[in-house]
Structure formats: structure tokens, C-alpha cells
Amino acid sequence: xxxxxxxFLNGLxxxxxxxxxxxxxxLVFGIMDLVNLAHGSLYMMGAYFAATFAAWTGSxxxxxxxxxxxxxxxxxxxxxxxxxxxxxxxxxxHVLATFGLILFFNEAVRLxxxxxxxxxxxxxxxxxxxxxxxxxxxxxxxxxxxxVALLVxxxxxxxxxxxxxxMLIRAGASNREMIGALGINxxxxxxxxxxxxxxxxxxxxxxxxxxxxxxxGMGENILILAFVIIVIxxxxxxxxxxxxxxxxxxxxxxxRAFLPNLLRQVLSGAAxxxxxxxxxxxxxxxxxxxxxxxxxxxxxxxxxx
Amino acid sequence: xxxxTVSKAxxxxxxxxxxxxxLYSQASGNIFILTLFTRIIILALAAASLNLIMGFGGxxxxxxxxxxxxxxxxxxxxxxxxxxxxxxxxxxALAASAIYAxxxxxxxxxxRGVYFIMITLAFAQMAYYVAxxxxxxxxxxxxxxxxxxxxxxxxxxxxxxxxxxLCLACLLGVIFLxxxxxxxxxxxxxxxxxxxxxxxxxxxxxAKRYQLxxxxxxxxxxxxxxxxxxxxTDFVSPAVMYWTRSGDLMVMVILGGMGTxxxxxxxxxxxxxxxxxxxxxxxxxxxxxxxxxxxIVLFGRGGIMGMLGRANRG
Numbered sequence: 001x002x003x004x005x006x007x008f009l010n011g012l013x014x015x016x017x018x019x020x021x022x023x024x025x026x027l028v029f030g031i032m033d034l035v036n037l038a039h040g041s042l043y044m045m046g047a048y049f050a051a052t053f054a055a056w057t058g059s060x061x062x063x064x065x066x067x068x069x070x071x072x073x074x075x076x077x078x079x080x081x082x083x084x085x086x087x088x089x090x091x092x093x094h095v096l097a098t099f100g101l102i103l104f105f106n107e108a109v110r111l112x113x114x115x116x117x118x119x120x121x122x123x124x125x126x127x128x129x130x131x132x133x134x135x136x137x138x139x140x141x142x143x144x145x146x147x148v149a150l151l152v153x154x155x156x157x158x159x160x161x162x163x164x165x166x167m168l169i170r171a172g173a174s175n176r177e178m179i180g181a182l183g184i185n186x187x188x189x190x191x192x193x194x195x196x197x198x199x200x201x202x203x204x205x206x207x208x209x210x211x212x213x214x215x216x217g218m219g220e221n222i223l224i225l226a227f228v229i230i231v232i233x234x235x236x237x238x239x240x241x242x243x244x245x246x247x248x249x250x251x252x253x254x255x256r257a258f259l260p261n262l263l264r265q266v267l268s269g270a271a272x273x274x275x276x277x278x279x280x281x282x283x284x285x286x287x288x289x290x291x292x293x294x295x296x297x298x299x300x301x302x303x304x305x
Numbered sequence: 306x307x308x309x310t311v312s313k314a315x316x317x318x319x320x321x322x323x324x325x326x327x328l329y330s331q332a333s334g335n336i337f338i339l340t341l342f343t344r345i346i347i348l349a350l351a352a353a354s355l356n357l358i359m360g361f362g363g364x365x366x367x368x369x370x371x372x373x374x375x376x377x378x379x380x381x382x383x384x385x386x387x388x389x390x391x392x393x394x395x396x397x398a399l400a401a402s403a404i405y406a407x408x409x410x411x412x413x414x415x416x417r418g419v420y421f422i423m424i425t426l427a428f429a430q431m432a433y434y435v436a437x438x439x440x441x442x443x444x445x446x447x448x449x450x451x452x453x454x455x456x457x458x459x460x461x462x463x464x465x466x467x468x469x470x471l472c473l474a475c476l477l478g479v480i481f482l483x484x485x486x487x488x489x490x491x492x493x494x495x496x497x498x499x500x501x502x503x504x505x506x507x508x509x510x511x512a513k514r515y516q517l518x519x520x521x522x523x524x525x526x527x528x529x530x531x532x533x534x535x536x537x538t539d540f541v542s543p544a545v546m547y548w549t550r551s552g553d554l555m556v557m558v559i560l561g562g563m564g565t566x567x568x569x570x571x572x573x574x575x576x577x578x579x580x581x582x583x584x585x586x587x588x589x590x591x592x593x594x595x596x597x598x599x600x601i602v603l604f605g606r607g608g609i610m611g612m613l614g615r616a617n618r619g
Contacts, residue, residue, distance in 0.1 A: 029419070035419055035422070082599055085603055086602075086603075089602075091365070091418065091419050091422065092359075092365050092422075092555075092559070093602045095365075095367065095422060095552075095555070096552075096555060096556060096559055096598060096601075096602045097598065097599045097602040097603070099549075099552045099555075099556070099598065100594070100595040100596065100597070100598030100599045100602070101595060101599065102549075102595070103591040103594055103595035103598070104591065104592060104595030104596055104599075105595075106591065107589050107590075107591035107592040107595065108592060110589065111589050111592065220548070220549075224426065224427065224430050224548065227423045227426065227427070228423075228427055231420060231423050231424065231427070235419065235420070275438070277437075277438050278434055278435050278437065278438025278439075279438075281431075281434035281437075281438070282431050282434055282435065285427050285428065285430065285431040286431075288424065288427055289412050289424075289428075292412065292413075292415060292416055292420070292424055293412060293415060296415045296416045296420070297420075298420075
């Protein structure tokens, strides 16, 4: 029972983290029609910035806030210097150009921070276990991730659905020429959206940093998961990204936790222990294959007519 | 059709260079260059196979490295189990790649555009994790191939020069095949589908069936490259299927010129020589390579072949 609740919360936490990453990706795709492979690099930069700034200032929170600002600025600079020129080009061009950016970022990180990973230690008040149900404790930090990510998701929803900027963003997604013709500075809007996406990726990176080590290439595996999520959820749809992210986070976490035991009941011990890790890594991709066979446009396509 | 163009001349020069390379290597005693170019030729073969679906078929597969792994693992696993004959290993490698291509092609081709890019990527990652989970065959650490494929004395793969010429022959054979395919009725239908799928379907061609067959042919060709690659490095590991390798193959195709016969070969030669050259100057070669890719995408329309074509006109 304890294990089930804990793994369930872990799945939720991982799913919410994936949502932060996928939301930026799907916003940028939905609005600018840009496939950004370098999104994972922004996630990595968020983690590196946080580890560095936290070491400088000696405070986890200050480091996290500064890292958030730094990834926002980095995203804006990246958009203005390079990615802006890719709008309206073929998707294949996007894939290649941002693939080049990944190479660049990985190497730049190796040059600046060295090949060894960094650690981001947590302050004492975040390491205590918190009782959530009678007799069940859960690490405070993971709980904090869940709360922060849920808040961000709520803010994002309100921002996109209820504010003027959000209205422009939605208008830009459905017809960019028209809102340009209506006198909206679409370049600025795009830069803003890209910066927002970068900051979301940075936030995901810096929150994940204390749980995993901060290392080169940390953004790549999770980026592919984020892609799977937006494919399942329907590209360009934030609601779809949210539901798919929770779904994928749960399946991945619960699969890794319980699949070995389940398999052991069917197969012999040795066969189960070899098959389980591979099978649990494959689960998500199987899920995606099934979704694409049944609904090739994803579960919640953004511009349903 | 013009009898002489710059791109034809450069292609001919490059091919002559590739054919004569072992002589140079022998004369100068530079063995390294032969090993390097064997690898270049094998990856050029993979790039050429990708070009068949990407350049001619308009199917942007971001998971082509999976076939390199499948072909390689077919050789490695059979060698481990004591089947050393190339007459068995190579057909199995090709068949395994074809079956994989058939399955993922049938699923992936239900989607298009950016969805297709991502689903092929995800399937290749899945193959990567499966290979990592093969504890019996080395798992993450990979599998050493202790003995190269044995072609019962006809050709000795351990002899550098013979192996080089085998790879070159495979490359030229595959390019010849692609040339025949592209100019056949089948190839014209596939290219028509790239331009306008709806129209082709309205004429009465079963679009998906044509695309799937093309996808399988391409995958099988790349499986051959995988089998050769495992023999070249005497080693196969999940890393050959990693998604950055698929990205490298795409870069080679674009760099050389998508939808041209010899473009991918040119792209592979330039890309891998550049990588080799930059990594000798600095340890941080990717710092230069990354922005270079960005510039190529932004300004180098049509790749090297496109630029040569323009040089001819201007």
C-alpha cells in the first residue's frame, strides 16, 4: 500500500515535470510551427544554471530564481539570433538546425563546466519527509515539485485562456497573417512565446536537478519523452499535453516499479529480470504506437474543425 | 541533357578517388586513411538508403540508425552463437531489417509530416532500449564480434583492401539499384506521391502501399550498411542506434543534396572528413560543427550538389 501510494505520487511528479517541458514544445510548435529539438538543451541549461547560481549565492531558492531568469534570457537570445530565421521553412530544416544547436550546447557545457556532472544539494527544509496520509510519508521536495508544477499549469491555463496576451497567442496559432494584418507585433509575440517555452523547460530542468545529477545530454532522453507526449496529446494542444504527460509519467514510473514483479509471476526469474527493464522502457513507445494507429492526429488535436 | 556539368565532373573525380584510395594507402603506408574511408563508405551507403525515402519519397525518417543496429546485431548475435558464415549472416541481417521496416513502416505511414519524423524517432529509440536490454549480448556495453563474416574463401573480410573494395562495391551496387528504382514506373509513382499524394490517389494509385514498399527497400539497404559496419568495427553496441546517429545520417543527406543520386555519398565524405579534421584541431569540435550545420541549413539550399549545379549555371 505504502509503495503503491508512493509510486503513484512519483508518477504524478514525473508526469507534471514532463508537462512543463512538453508545454513549451507544443506552444512553440503550435504557434510558430517550429520543431525545436534544442528544447532539451534549454532544460539542461536550466539545471546547470541552477547548480551554478545556487553554489554562488548559497541559497537554493535564489539560485533557482536566477536560473529561471537566465533560461528566459537565453531563450530570447536564441530566438532572435538563430531560430527566427527558420520560421516558415521546412520542418526538416528545423530538425537539422536545432540538431546543430544540440551539438553546440552539449559541447559548450563541456567546455564551461567540464565533462563531470554537477550536484545541486537541497536545503534542509526540503529534505524532510512530510506525512501525507496517516502513516505515509513523502519527501517534501517531490511534493514541492508537484505543487509548483500544478501552479504553473494553472497559471499557464489562465494566462492563455483569460489574458490579452493569451488571446493574441491563440489568435497567432490559428491565423498568423491575420493578426499581423491587425497591427499586432507578431515578431515580438513569437520572441515572447519562445522565451516562455524556454523558461518552462528551464524550470523543469532546475527542479529535476536535485533528484538526478546535472550532466551533459540529460536533456536528450527526456526531450524524446516530451515529443512522445505531444504526439500522443496532439501537437499544439496544451490540454492534450497535460493529460498525455500525466499518463506517460504514470505509465513509465509504475511500469518500472511493478512490471518486474508482474513478469516474475509469468516468466522464470532470470527471463523476467532481463525482459523487465527493456519492456518498461518500451511501454511508452508501445503506447504511442497504439495511439497513432487508433488516432493518427493524437488524442486531443489542437485545431479540430 | 548537357553532356558536361560541374557536378558530374566532381562526382567522377570523387569516385575515381574512392577507387584509387587503397593504392595510395599502400604506396604511402598510411593505413589509417583506408580505415577511415571504409567507415565513410559504409555510412555513405546508409545515407544513400535514407535518401531513397527522404529525397525521392519525401518520407522524413528520423530513425534510420535503427537499421544500422539491426544489421549489426544480426551479424554479432549469429557470430556469438557460432554461425560465422557470411552467407547466412548477411541474408539474416537484410531480412531482419526488412521485417522491422515493414512493421514500423506500416504503423508510421499512417501519419505524415512532423508526426512521421517523431514516430520514426520514437521507434528507433525503442530499438535502442531493446538492444540495451539484451543482457546475453552485452546489453549497454555492446557485443564484440570476434570473427568477421566468413564468405568461404571467396573474399577475406579481415584483409583491409578486400574489405574496402567489398564496401565500395556494395555502395555502388546500391546506388545503381536506387538509380534503376527512381527511373522505374514504381519510382516515378513514389516521387509523384512526394509532390502530391491526393492527386496520385485520385489517379488511382494505392499511396500507402507504394510508400511502404519504398520504405522497406530503403531499410533493407541500410541493414546491409549495418552488417558491414559491425564487420568494420568488430563491435556492435546500442550506441549505433542512438538518435544522434540518425541525425548524422540526415545531415549527410541534406549536406550532399537531397534527391540526388551521389549527393549522400558526397555529404558523407564531407561530413565525416570535417568531423575528423575538426576533432584533430580541437577536442571541442562539436562547438564548430553545430553552428556550421545551422549555417548550412540557413544558406546552403540544395546542399553541395545544389551549389555545384549553381556553379555550372553562373
